[in-house]
Amino acid sequence: MSTPALNILLVEDQASMRQALAIQLRKQGHRVIEAEDGQQALSLFWSEHPDLILMDVVLPKEDGYWTAQQIRLLEGSDWTPIIFLSSRDTELDLQKGIEAGGDDYLFKPTSPVVLSAKLHALTRLQRMRMQLIETSEALREANERLSHLSMLDELTQLGNRRSFDEKLHLSVKNCARDQQPLSLFLCDVDLFKAYNDRHGHIQGDACLKEIGQVFRSVCQRPQDHAARYGGEEFALILPNTPRSGAMTFARALQNMLARLSLSHPDSPFGCVTLSGGITTIVPDATTNAQQLVMRADQALYNAKAKGRNCYFSFEMQMDTYEQLQSVHGR
Numbered sequence: 001m002s003t004p005a006l007n008i009l010l011v012e013d014q015a016s017m018r019q020a021l022a023i024q025l026r027k028q029g030h031r032v033i034e035a036e037d038g039q040q041a042l043s044l045f046w047s048e049h050p051d052l053i054l055m056d057v058v059l060p061k062e063d064g065y066w067t068a069q070q071i072r073l074l075e076g077s078d079w080t081p082i083i084f085l086s087s088r089d090t091e092l093d094l095q096k097g098i099e100a101g102g103d104d105y106l107f108k109p110t111s112p113v114v115l116s117a118k119l120h121a122l123t124r125l126q127r128m129r130m131q132l133i134e135t136s137e138a139l140r141e142a143n144e145r146l147s148h149l150s151m152l153d154e155l156t157q158l159g160n161r162r163s164f165d166e167k168l169h170l171s172v173k174n175c176a177r178d179q180q181p182l183s184l185f186l187c188d189v190d191l192f193k194a195y196n197d198r199h200g201h202i203q204g205d206a207c208l209k210e211i212g213q214v215f216r217s218v219c220q221r222p223q224d225h226a227a228r229y230g231g232e233e234f235a236l237i238l239p240n241t242p243r244s245g246a247m248t249f250a251r252a253l254q255n256m257l258a259r260l261s262l263s264h265p266d267s268p269f270g271c272v273t274l275s276g277g278i279t280t281i282v283p284d285a286t287t288n289a290q291q292l293v294m295r296a297d298q299a300l301y302n303a304k305a306k307g308r309n310c311y312f313s314f315e316m317q318m319d320t321y322e323q324l325q326s327v328h329g330r
């Protein structure tokens with residue numbers, strides 16, 4: 001039975017007892033840090049980071065229980081094993097020792113065999129605890145990776161539909177709270193079925209990948225979110241963004257795509273283009289994500305009806321309609 005060499009903080013006010021114990025421990029190959037009272041023990045605990053503490057119960061001024069409690073407070077979620085030392089005649093209040101944060105106790109004078117066995121047992125416990133912490137940490141990281149992957153569209157590396165739903169819901173809540181405009185921008189690749197029919201699905205996927213890259217490059221602000229909404233549909237969630245800002249995003253997308261000039265012989269434009277629908281509102285408590293999607297969808301439908309390769313704002317169309325009504329009403 002061998003215990004690895006430990007850094008042991010020995011807290012004992014009687015010099016002769018302390019020396020005898022220190023000799024025992026050093027013989028067993030451990031390094032010993034000596035403290036005469038509780039305060040000294042605390043400052044050495046802080047500076048030396050011992051692996052284990054041997055703590056006399058009866059100390060001048062603050063006793064061992066108090067000192068153990070302070071150590072437990074200091075180390076937070078860490079755990080340094082504490083063994084209380086007690087004389088056989090001053091019967092150790094075990095319950096009190098455990099409540100104060102102790103893990104075991106020893107009677108003085110200590111037997112080298114018993115001392116070595118207890119050090120070994122506690123070291124083993126501590127090792128198991130460390131393994132448990134490492135395993136939990138590895139699990140937490142794996143979960144984080146999984147959750148990230150479950151939000152990602154594999155082809156375009158944009159957010160997937162699930163992440164879109166979550167982000168939109170969250171953005172509605174945040175913008176309602178801050179009374180800020182929220183813009184949603186839904187896009188559709190024009191005549192994509194014809195593109196796939198002519199070039200095949202492999203080329204179709206490559207095209208979607210390129211468009212995904214364009215979305216990623218315009219989506220630079222940390223709160224913005226680009227997602228692949230469906231097959232050839234993309235979405236931009238733009239919190240704290242008025243209609244004019246959303247229009248700027250739309251133009252940037254259109255320009256970048258035009259510069260890419262992905263050939264599309266079956267399109268009247270000769271290259272791959274997007275149609276888009278934008279909705280912008282300052283949400284309130286009654287707003288939900290579905291309403292926003294319906295509005296953007298309606299605007300997208302209008303952009304398609306107007307001949308594609310253009311963007312339409314749901315609210316601007318409404319504004320125009322209301323203006324017309326008031327003109328005719330006069």
Ligand SMILES: [Mg+2]
Pocket residue numbers: 012013014056057058059
């Ligand atoms: Mg004492």
